[in-house]
Amino acid sequence: MKKLNTLFITIIIALTSIIINGCDPFDDIYLTLSMDTEFSVQGFGPDINIGQGFCLSEFEDYKDNKDNLEEIRYISSAYLTFNATTGLQGDSLILTLYEADRSTVLFKFVKPTFVAAEYINNPLEIVLTQEEINNINLYLSNPKVDKCFWAKLQVSNVQSASQFYSLNSKIEFLTELKIKP
Amino acid sequence: MKFILSVILCSIIFYSALTFSQTGINANSLPPFEVNNYLKPLSTWVGTYFNSGTYYDADVPELFGFKFSLIGMWTIVPEDQKTFNPNPQLPGVEAAGPTATVFGNKATYYLGSNGFYTYPTGLALNAVPSGIYQFSGSMFNTELMLRFFPKIKFGDTHVGVIGFGIKHEISSYFPGIPLDIAVQILYNNVDFEYDDGDLVNYTKVKSNNFAFNVHASKTFSGMFIAYGGLQYESSSIDLSYYFEDANHYYPESGNQIHNLTIDGENNFRFTFGGAVKFGVFVINADINLTKFTTYTTGLSLDF
Numbered sequence: 001m002k003k004l005n006t007l008f009i010t011i012i013i014a015l016t017s018i019i020i021n022g023c024d025p026f027d028d029i030y031l032t033l034s035m036d037t038e039f040s041v042q043g044f045g046p047d048i049n050i051g052q053g054f055c056l057s058e059f060e061d062y063k064d065n066k067d068n069l070e071e072i073r074y075i076s077s078a079y080l081t082f083n084a085t086t087g088l089q090g091d092s093l094i095l096t097l098y099e100a101d102r103s104t105v106l107f108k109f110v111k112p113t114f115v116a117a118e119y120i121n122n123p124l125e126i127v128l129t130q131e132e133i134n135n136i137n138l139y140l141s142n143p144k145v146d147k148c149f150w151a152k153l154q155v156s157n158v159q160s161a162s163q164f165y166s167l168n169s170k171i172e173f174l175t176e177l178k179i180k181p
Numbered sequence: 182m183k184f185i186l187s188v189i190l191c192s193i194i195f196y197s198a199l200t201f202s203q204t205g206i207n208a209n210s211l212p213p214f215e216v217n218n219y220l221k222p223l224s225t226w227v228g229t230y231f232n233s234g235t236y237y238d239a240d241v242p243e244l245f246g247f248k249f250s251l252i253g254m255w256t257i258v259p260e261d262q263k264t265f266n267p268n269p270q271l272p273g274v275e276a277a278g279p280t281a282t283v284f285g286n287k288a289t290y291y292l293g294s295n296g297f298y299t300y301p302t303g304l305a306l307n308a309v310p311s312g313i314y315q316f317s318g319s320m321f322n323t324e325l326m327l328r329f330f331p332k333i334k335f336g337d338t339h340v341g342v343i344g345f346g347i348k349h350e351i352s353s354y355f356p357g358i359p360l361d362i363a364v365q366i367l368y369n370n371v372d373f374e375y376d377d378g379d380l381v382n383y384t385k386v387k388s389n390n391f392a393f394n395v396h397a398s399k400t401f402s403g404m405f406i407a408y409g410g411l412q413y414e415s416s417s418i419d420l421s422y423y424f425e426d427a428n429h430y431y432p433e434s435g436n437q438i439h440n441l442t443i444d445g446e447n448n449f450r451f452t453f454g455g456a457v458k459f460g461v462f463v464i465n466a467d468i469n470l471t472k473f474t475t476y477t478t479g480l481s482l483d484f
Binding site for chain 1: 263274277286287290292295297302305306309310397
């Protein structure tokens with residue numbers, strides 16, 4: 001009787017202990033943060049050269065979770081044309097991402113030929129080398145500190161149906177935020 | 182708010198100590214065929230939750246009996262319930278890999294014609310702590326169990342729960358049997374509706390859960406009870422939600438209310454546990470082996 005009593009109480013205490021202390025109900029939390037930067041250019045001349053800055057703190061998911069961030073990791077990026085002058089094309093498209101100082105290059109992506117209309121409703125995935133990805137991730141380390149970027153779009157030897165051209169486009173960056181539960 | 186509200190309410194009904202992550206979820210961005218996969222584990226879990234803690238003794242008094250029980254549960258979320266393989270059903274588009282279900286923690290993405298689409302993440306839970314209360318009255322070896330929470334309004338949210346079970350001790354017909362044996366039928370329903378007047382935020386969840394079990398118990402020294410049972414169960418969620426197609430990938434189904442039924446993966450469970458009686462108080466604990474392994478403990482006032 002006493003043995004049985006002890007056994008039951010031990011089982012109940014063990015189960016309660018497992019339930020209360022044995023497992024952490026929360027797993028690590030990951031959020032995918034999409035960051036857009038838009039380029040709008042109108043003009044004449046043989047080259048397009050436009051830059052745009054943005055910071056992590058401009059994005060709500062970052063602001064909301066900043067204090068609990070453990071890591072930010074680069075996932076992917078893409079270029080997309082919204083609209084462009086008919087026939088707008090160039091010898092090459094160069095997309096460069098810099099640190100906030102506008103001189104330290106995080107990646108430089110070159111597409112040898114560029115026809116703006118090809119990327120309307122058909123984004124161009126920006127494929128980076130592992131070294132470039134590592135550069136971005138290194139810059140993103142210490143995620144509680146806001147980081148700013150300078151994105152640059154260059155097209156050389158621009159041609160279009162008319163002398164005056166316009167190009168509205170964007171680069172979208174995907175990152176993953178690891179958040180302390 | 183949106184779905185987080187429904188998930189929270191389904192999870193913390195009565196005494197749950199659960200605190201969800203600050204990230205929230207946004208299942209409204211999923212088309213109906215993806216919502217089904219995303220929320221299927223929730224449907225299974227709700228069924229597991231409502232069909233747990235319904236007995237600790239197969240002995241049902243012939244004369245009047247009454248019980249009030251507080252039950253705590255700890256449900257383990259299996260790894261295979263944390264992800265699913267998404268299929269955006271867009272020509273030439275494939276997702277980058279498995280994505281989180283409502284319980285998962287890592288979402289995937291795809292590159293569609295208008296840019297990246299990122300799937301919602303989940304609640305990042307390894308286990309779900311929860312609780313429930315129930316009343317039972319018995320007579321003529323038959324017990325009626327009741328779980329009830331009147332449909333009331335919290336702000337823009339209406340929520341109500343009703344559940345009942347009928348149990349009959351079949352061993353009362355066979356006095357020579359050394360065990361107490363009973364059969365039990367259970368039905369639980371939860372209604373949740375969120376309507377702040379904005380169609381985009383509208384969410385309605387109705388969960389139906391059914392179970393039938395045969396269980397047996399043996400009482401030692403008048404105070405120790407060992408029990409176990411086999412239960413068949415089913416669960417489903419009727420969901421109405423607004424599919425917000427921000428990227429305009431689904432012109433025919435986007436930006437409108439959808440109604441769908443999400444069946445849980447509940448089938449059978451095996452339960453075994455023990456209870457100790459201290460006068461009118463009973464403490465019990467059991468393990469439920471089913472899709473979501475669940476540990477329950479209960480404190481009952483048993484007259």
